[in-house]
Amino acid sequence: MEQDSQKRESTDDRRAAIAAAARDLIVEKGLEGLRTRDIAARVGINIATLHYHVPSKEALIALVAQSIKDEFRAQGLARSRQGKNGIEMLHMEFEDALESQEEAPERIAVMAELVERARRDPAIAAIMLPMRAHWHGLLAAMFQQGAADGTLRADIDPDAAAHIFIGMIAGTRSIKTNRDHMIAVFAEFERAFAARPHTVPEVN
């Protein structure tokens, strides 16, 4: 139960509210349209109060990046991959992506924006790049596992396959993306990377 008559919020709560408002505004206006005043207004606080909780705009963007990173980590931990074979793990990964797209599409959009930002802002790069590298590593391990357990192609290059998988997911944050489209794309991905012992050799 919350007491909504409370006049003062803790810094943790405020920072979370500020991050949430900033994320919404980044989706609406992009990083180039992000204004500290707009964020303060959306949270319902004064601009000086915002600066009390988050010292600078730079720190604010880093806060947003960190909030994204934390959510991805939480999602990764939510489901155990233990005891699963390669293709099953890949399936779970895709389901996570599908869930993200449906429950927090704004998260994907903000992440795309921050990945761009990371290219020229070391502070953001320090947050986003390890996150991407970690995901890439997990995926590569899955592909390797799949090649070993016979559920994925034996001649797979785990690193390259992880790259293609990430590109596929990142591409779904595009225009006409709906659930059915994503499912069709992943089905094609599965046909492309799953082991296919059923193919009938042609006679030359």
Added chain:
Amino acid sequence: MEQDSQKRESTDDRRAAIAAAARDLIVEKGLEGLRTRDIAARVGINIATLHYHVPSKEALIALVAQSIKDEFRAQGLARSRQGKNGIEMLHMEFEDALESQEEAPERIAVMAELVERARRDPAIAAIMLPMRAHWHGLLAAMFQQGAADGTLRADIDPDAAAHIFIGMIAGTRSIKTNRDHMIAVFAEFERAFAARPHTVPEVN
């Protein structure tokens, strides 16, 4: 031969120079760091002169988008795909991407920025989305062709495969991308989508 003693440039030349300077600055500072004054300074003209040639910042960004679009169109027309089979056309497409990445990496970076922008700016969307749709259509046709001529998997979903291909290319504008890495990724893509009649069926 050019006469570099010329004091006045034509509007076409000026607009091209402005677009080029803007693209460089977008790479350096992002759209959120783009300033009309900086562009003018880089071209070597007064801010008022810039506004004489390009009426507003909005129009300037549209000019950049159009310049990108024109270059992509030119690249697409540079090599004829006639008489090629599915996998050969795909190879050419990859070579074009590789060439872009090496000869004009800034073009890819700016395009990524503009694709983000298109999400919330109808004027930019009107330029970028048809470009993307056109590329997607060309790719889907290639995959269909490849399925028909036996060079690519017969069970391919051309639309989904095009999506994955675009994601792969877009993903290469990421961090540690070098030529060897791109080639390894495309090799994996080829293994994944090429017809593989040589697979030996396993006995259940």
Added chain:
DNA sequence: GAATTAATCAATCACTTGATTGATGAACTT
């Protein structure tokens, strides 16, 4: 060669924007 158009710039406007200051009341400490 006079009139017109194209291209340019110094100066400035009106407004935005991130950040600070100094003050105020609530909540916690002792």
Added chain:
DNA sequence: AAGTTCATCAATCAAGTGATTGATTAATTC
């Protein structure tokens, strides 16, 4: 109850920031 810290805001600052104005000079037209 007094002192201290926490959270808040009205007012303001200084540096931008996109755009305009009015004038000047080179090029073109007639």
